[in-house]
Amino acid sequence: MDGILPLIIIIYLVCHIPAIVMLALGLTKLKTKPETAKKLLIAAGIYFLIGAGICGAILK
16 A cells, blocks of 8 residues: 555646646736637636546545
């Protein structure tokens, strides 16, 4: 059971890193390109929900 915690952390990061990157990009482009930023923020939110569902199912 010593190797399970790093595996869980890696799975969690794989599920959430793309959403974090999209969130950061959306927030930085909010003033220059609001239409693109809106799409990125919506996609990041959906990715967070899906990632949380997948990680929740794996960790259950």
